Amino acid sequence: xxxxxxxxxxxxxxxxxxxxxxxxxxxxxxxxxxxxxxxxxxxxxxxxxxxxxxxxxxxxxxxxxxxxxxxxxxxxxxxxxxxxxxxxxxxxxxxxxxxxxxxxxxxxxxxxxxxxxxxxxxxxxxxxxxxxxxxxxxxxxxxxxxxxxxxxxxxxxxxxxxxxxxxxxxxxxxxxxxxxxxxxxxxxxxxxxxxxxxxxxxxxxxxxxxxxxxxxxxxxxxxxxxxxxxxxxxxxxxxxxxxxxxxxxxxxxxxxxxxxxxxxxxxxxxxxxxxxx
Amino acid sequence: xxxxxxxxxxxxxxxxxxxxxxxxxxxxxxxxxxxxxxxxxxxxxxxxxxxxxxxxxxxxxxxxxxxxxxxxxxxxxxxxxxxxxxxxxxxxxxxxxxxxxxxxxxxxxxxxxxxxxxxxxxxxxxxxxxxxxxxxxxxxxxxxxxxxxxxxxxxxxxxxxxxxxxxxxxxxxxxxxxxxxxxxxxxxxxxxxxxxxxxxxxxxxxxxxxxxxxxxxxxxxxxxxxxxxxxxxxxxxxxxxxxxxxxxxxxxxxxxxxxxxxxxxxxxxxxxxxxxx
Numbered sequence: 001x002x003x004x005x006x007x008x009x010x011x012x013x014x015x016x017x018x019x020x021x022x023x024x025x026x027x028x029x030x031x032x033x034x035x036x037x038x039x040x041x042x043x044x045x046x047x048x049x050x051x052x053x054x055x056x057x058x059x060x061x062x063x064x065x066x067x068x069x070x071x072x073x074x075x076x077x078x079x080x081x082x083x084x085x086x087x088x089x090x091x092x093x094x095x096x097x098x099x100x101x102x103x104x105x106x107x108x109x110x111x112x113x114x115x116x117x118x119x120x121x122x123x124x125x126x127x128x129x130x131x132x133x134x135x136x137x138x139x140x141x142x143x144x145x146x147x148x149x150x151x152x153x154x155x156x157x158x159x160x161x162x163x164x165x166x167x168x169x170x171x172x173x174x175x176x177x178x179x180x181x182x183x184x185x186x187x188x189x190x191x192x193x194x195x196x197x198x199x200x201x202x203x204x205x206x207x208x209x210x211x212x213x214x215x216x217x218x219x220x221x222x223x224x225x226x227x228x229x230x231x232x233x234x235x236x237x238x239x240x241x242x243x244x245x246x247x248x249x250x251x252x253x254x255x256x257x258x259x260x261x262x263x264x265x266x267x268x269x270x271x272x273x274x275x276x277x
Numbered sequence: 278x279x280x281x282x283x284x285x286x287x288x289x290x291x292x293x294x295x296x297x298x299x300x301x302x303x304x305x306x307x308x309x310x311x312x313x314x315x316x317x318x319x320x321x322x323x324x325x326x327x328x329x330x331x332x333x334x335x336x337x338x339x340x341x342x343x344x345x346x347x348x349x350x351x352x353x354x355x356x357x358x359x360x361x362x363x364x365x366x367x368x369x370x371x372x373x374x375x376x377x378x379x380x381x382x383x384x385x386x387x388x389x390x391x392x393x394x395x396x397x398x399x400x401x402x403x404x405x406x407x408x409x410x411x412x413x414x415x416x417x418x419x420x421x422x423x424x425x426x427x428x429x430x431x432x433x434x435x436x437x438x439x440x441x442x443x444x445x446x447x448x449x450x451x452x453x454x455x456x457x458x459x460x461x462x463x464x465x466x467x468x469x470x471x472x473x474x475x476x477x478x479x480x481x482x483x484x485x486x487x488x489x490x491x492x493x494x495x496x497x498x499x500x501x502x503x504x505x506x507x508x509x510x511x512x513x514x515x516x517x518x519x520x521x522x523x524x525x526x527x528x529x530x531x532x533x534x535x536x537x538x539x540x541x542x543x544x545x546x547x548x549x550x551x552x553x554x
Contacts, residue, residue, distance in 0.1 A: 008443060103525070105389025106407070106441035112382025130383070138415075139443040164383035166285060166416040248380070 002083060003090040007098055008139045014053070014090045015141050023050035025089070027142040027169075029133060032056040033073035034082050037148060037177040037185035042086045044174040045146045051089035055136050060096060061107075062128025073190050092140065099135060107131050108165075113156040113249040117261055118272075121239045129154055130161050137162070137169050145169050150176040150184050152261060152274040156249055176273075178204070184273045191269040199234045200266055206230040206241070207260050207275045214255060214277060227262070236264040236271075246276065279360055280367040284375055285416045291330070291367045292418050300327035302366070304419040304446075306410060309333040310350035311359050314425060314454040314462035319363045321451040322423040328366035332413050337373060338384075339405025350467050369417065376412060384408050385442075390433040390526040394538055395549075398516045406431055407438050414439070414446050422446050427453040427461050429538060429551040433526055453550075455481070461550045468546040476511045477543060483507040483518070484537050484552045491532060491554060504539070513541040513548075523553065 005011040018025050026049035028041045045052045056079055063069035076093070083091050108130035118125055137145060147155045159171045177185045182204040183197075192200055210227035214220065220243055227241045243252045246259035258277035263270060282288040295302050303326035305318045315331075322329045333356055340346035353370070360368050385407035395402055414422055424432045436448045454462045459481040460474075469477055487504035491497065497520055504518045520529045523536035535554035540547060 012445070101440070103389060103437070104441050105387055105391065106438050107386040109384045109386045110382055112380060114382065135441075135443045138445065141445060160380070161383050163378070164381050164412075166412045168289070168415065168418060 002080070002088050004080065005090055005092045006094060008094070011053075011090070011092045011139055012141075018051055018089070024144070025049050025051045025053055025140075025142040026144040026146055026172075027136065027140050028052060028054045028088075028146050029136050030054060030056055030079075031058045031072065031187065032079045033075060033187035033190070034079045035177075035185045035187060035189075037150065039082065039086050040177045041146050041148055041174050042083070042088060044172070045144065046087065048144050048146070048172060049142070052087070053090045053092060053140055053142055054083050054088045055092040055094075055140070057092075057094055057099060057132065057136070059099070059128060059132040061100070061131055062125050064122055064124055067122070068188075068191075073187055092136070099132065108134055108161060110157055110161060113153060113160050115249075117153050117240055117242060117244070117249065118263065121263065126154070126157050130157060133158050134161060134165065134167065137167050142169060144172055146172045146174050148176060149173045149274070150186065151272070152259060153249060156247075182208075184271075186271065188269055188271070193267065196266045196269065199236075200271060202234040203231055203236060203262060203264055203266075203271050203273050204275075207262055207273060210241070210260055211275060211277050220252070220255075227260075231262075231264050236266050239263040239265070239270070243277065279357070279365050281357065282367055282369045283371060285371070288330075288367070288369045288416055289418075295328055295366070301421070302326050302328045302330055302417075302419040303421040303423055303449075304413065304417050305329060305331045305365075305423050306413050307331060307333055307356075308335045308349065308464065309356045310352060310464035310467070311356045312462045312464060312466075314427065316359065316363050317454045318423045318425055318451050319360070319365060321449070322421065323364065325421050325423070325449060326419070329364070330367045330369060330417055330419055331360050331365045332369040332371075332417070334369075334371055334376060334409065334413070336376070336405060336409040338377070338408050339402050341399055341401055344399070345465075345468075350464055369413070376409065385411055385438060387434055387438060390430060390437050392526075394430050394517060394519060394521070394526065395540065398540065403431070403434050407434060410435050411438060411442065411444065414444050419446060421449055423449045423451050425453060426450045426551070427463065428549070429536060430526060433524075459485075461548075463548065465546055465548070470544065473543045473546065476513075477548060479511040480508055480513060480539060480541055480543075480548050480550050481552075484539055484550060487518070487537055488552060488554050497529070497532075504537075508539075508541050513543050516540040516542070516547070520554065 026045035114126040181201040183201040206227040210223045213223035241262040261274040263272045303322035391403040458478040460478040483504040487500045490500035518539040538551040540549045
């Protein structure tokens, strides 16, 4: 039976009981609106530890003033049912007051992998992510935490933060789960119209075209231009399509350790994707 | 025999051994140059837990570009001897690279109790303090950490940060230790010339005059003006002498829960002090 914890005190009791029984635990932080990508994170987490603790919290500090906080999909009971079927030991589901009290005065400020890409378009995003993830890690004190590679820059930001702050947890990335046509699973895919859904996989296709073009010996500029042209042909409005160092997200030194990352708007929906090169 | 840990890995081994033995621990973070005030923190910590872990680290991120990082007093062997005599279980003494690696990209940003007072004169101070203290707490994972009330604003900033970030540690304040003439013990007292040392207790005397004046029914403005006049008569250059709410450091609501805080220069040395009202 999956335990639902709505307070940090209850979460800590759950963790104490696990530790007293000598059981390791892995955290899977989510914003709910769960899909098969989240459930793959749970499966991955279950392979790494004795018990999985999932969290559901739509974190207000990572949304900008004109972003989709209010319309972000919420489906608490369906999410709990899915996590129970997936064999999760406990679900931490705090309200905003539990995570950010009325005297809250602390934020985590990130540079390094947080610079550029998403930050150029969502300036408060990684401050919000780092702020909430640090709290989830410290409230749960799990041995391991699992994050999807679909949010690749976020994964590197969290790894950097955990190393810098000396948080005693091991961060594990988990491969992106895709629809049969290549579209990366995302809670925001629910925003897409039928027509947009048909075109959505072209973002991933553009990244593959870019990779193939690079491998055939073309310049980075030519390969990236091809990807941009491809998504524009399907009426995407790209925020960025960039090649970066896969470990630091700094400027690319060597094509052998490159990551190709993209964000683009399809109508009113912003999609992101990334692949290894 | 006091164990000296120069790496986080070694500190974590020490903590694991304590936990395995069922022993609680209390952290006493210092910047070295230890005096009886620090040793009172150790004694306080020893009364709260089975083992005391002291840290010695002169944290560069809490010094401004024109402050005294380079000339801050350092006396490693004398400090280790004093901590050993005080019965400390272990001393964590990392170098800068161990606390801030070359890819370091994470800072803690504080508002609330960090606003005003010290921040008006040392704008990066509490970001540096919060950044290093969070790391020391998380590297050591002690049950308790003890900080002096002499740095009263710092104590409240750390309590706020620990509550906000959900760091699993209890923060305890420890009363200011004073010389017989009232001067609060500080590593920076070593900077004072003989003449300055004679005048130094007048900062504390000014705070007492202010408190007595308030208790006699005078207005806050009159009482504070008296304190400022007193230190100026002894050639101090005050940065601030202020009355604040003792819990939040926000504007004073009620004289019954007030704290009186001051910072002032005596020659090239900056002294701080505070008392309850």
